Amino acid sequence: MIAKDIFFKVLSNSNEDGVKARTGLLKTAHSEIETPVFMPVGTLGTVKAIEQRELHEFDTRIILGNTYHLFLRPGIEVMENAAGLHNFMNWNKSILTDSGGFQFFSLSKLNKNSEDGVEFSSHLNGDKFFFTPEKVIDIQRIIGSDIMMPLDECLPSPSEKKVVEKSIALTYRWEKRCFEHYENTKEKYGHSQKLFSINQGSIFPDLRKRSIEGLTEIDFDGHAIGGLAVGEANNIMYDIVDHSTDYLPKEKPRYLMGVGTPVDLLECVERGIDMFDCVMPTRNARHGRLFTTTGEVNLKSSAIKNNFNSPDEECKTYTSVNFSLAYLRHLFISNEILGFQLASIHNIGFYLNLMKNIRESINENKFKEFKQQFLNKYLKNKIDKKLNLQKGI
């Protein structure tokens, strides 16, 4: 428990050598969130193929919504009439919304950034819209998310340093305008809303530092690292994260956007990240890829056609306790919706369980041991396969 008016508190710092991991508590109007936390992505007001009551089964305390997607569907009018996203989707825990910056970059057929904001065309029907930093805040006020994100510019990777340098300056000016507009507007539904910054700078350490130093001068409630996991090598991402957390204030939550694999989560918690989100557990689920304690499983593989074992003896979910690999394969081969449901349940359960174990290990100053044990099992099949290949087996 932390005092009502405190938004974030670090609860423990790992005392292990070279481990910057910490546990903390985030407190919004809707829930208390133990960090490090993984936030399931609910793009359009639903974590795909998972029922809201199932999210509660995993003790999910916070999910994501996407401003860009929700602006297009159901639209701001419906959202306002519903008195916000919590009501609309009947979700009584926390919601973080991104600003749309990443979607303009990744989805929009045409987007044009200027000093004033972003002109973009809907990926659905080509309709044109213009988002200013202020408008992005206004929309998130209507969505009523507990944590809002400011408008930032996302660049493709790789980008030239000169381009990135100009871009982080624009991102800074946009986010400053977001903050000012945030300070000058009020929440619409009686619960308080927080605003984070998003730093950019691609894979250039000095630009990351500059972006962070600028943004942390403004009194944002937390700080996100954006523009990673967009194509750069894993070790470069880890280095940039490591470098960035050196400059991020210790007393505020640090959010690594759009990351990642279970291995990424471990590596980046170790480097001081408190919050994650990623479509991977749900998207992979819909493609028949299951995250399990002993590695990723391809649920369409003929190798499991007659395998009546649980997909995961260790991580207990509705799926792993009740259904066999052979049954899950059958569902995917037959294109049955239940396959998407069961795989999504397990993958989200697996991610949230991993974070819970990570938090416990940090509290006990056994993060390194836990990480090694986890990776030994998780990567074993992959490593065995590699060794067998090397041995010519």
Next chain:
Amino acid sequence: MIAKDIFFKVLSNSNEDGVKARTGLLKTAHSEIETPVFMPVGTLGTVKAIEQRELHEFDTRIILGNTYHLFLRPGIEVMENAAGLHNFMNWNKSILTDSGGFQFFSLSKLNKNSEDGVEFSSHLNGDKFFFTPEKVIDIQRIIGSDIMMPLDECLPSPSEKKVVEKSIALTYRWEKRCFEHYENTKEKYGHSQKLFSINQGSIFPDLRKRSIEGLTEIDFDGHAIGGLAVGEANNIMYDIVDHSTDYLPKEKPRYLMGVGTPVDLLECVERGIDMFDCVMPTRNARHGRLFTTTGEVNLKSSAIKNNFNSPDEECKTYTSVNFSLAYLRHLFISNEILGFQLASIHNIGFYLNLMKNIRESINENKFKEFKQQFLNKYLKNKIDKKLNLQKGI
């Protein structure tokens, strides 16, 4: 409760004028099933978009599986290795399997019936197979369903009387062979399996009578009416059902295959039917059509874009208690899997709740009153619309 060795018992007969409705209890190795019952269709070992635990929420006691579909996927080898469908899909209540007769007729690109059986090609890849009446029993022994169906010939509607006459004779010979093979084989998994007959005869009362009289001479455990709801007018179907139940033995369960709408269920319970199955609640759900106490609702309609009411104030399901019409519409417009899930949950919940209310009304000799009340609400919007059209409103 009924004695362990009794499979079916009529518990009460309506004493209302012209009402042939009755309640009963079906007892299989896996569950006691109160009749009249609606059996959700689980074609491929899953009631589409519904989790097994959700079926238990509705107190589902029996579901359907399809022999034809399960033979193709996952195939008989997997089914046998799994020790039957109950184990494979982790369903501990009853299962009824159809024989494939209807699928040969409706799905197969090419099927050729002869005295010996059916040659058909898979709708998936064109592979050719030959099913004899004996093979249909063998497969259902491997599936391990509680209630098996025999091979019958399904004709398109309309069919010439001469053709139908020849067909019911073939169906009789096939089903007799099924019964003999059933008597000469044993269950594989320790639990007893029952075998029903399926009478045919299209819309010809005298041929229906002849088909029933032949098949009821054989000691089947129950009797199904097949070949209806294939294009004939509703009132013709009701007449054939009424006519058929006059000849079906009172002491055995009567199953009307592939029927139907909520109105059909009421009309055919009134005419003495005990068991129903139909893809309608789940299929319509996936197309965004919701069954509610006040009629069918099109979940894609723009009319409900800002309607934040429950889709059904009276029939309480996870869906109707927790989500609004506007949210459901948003899910369908956005093609979200959760839309299929929530609509399927409500439609199956609605059907099973209707059957429960029907059983109670029969027990209280208030079936007619219940039916009238139900239809007044269920059809009101339709009738209002019609009246408004007539009045030129």
